[in-house]
Amino acid sequence: MPAKVDPNKCEGIGACKEVCPTAVFDLKDDGKGNMKSVATRPDDCIECGLCVDACPMEAITIE
């Protein structure tokens, strides 16, 4: 399963987007003025785990 972001934990710092080798993530406004990382290209995820390790909020899981 590809990486998934928990929007309740994400603080939009973009660490996952920076480390992802296949550009799975985009930062998007959630409509309430908060930036959130969204896995917009989940099919490109190679399940390397770099984003899981990079996120200080522990917002990303690979199930």
Ligand code: SF4
């Ligand atoms: S597990 Fe690897 S390829 Fe998949 S989203 Fe995270 S950093 Fe990108």
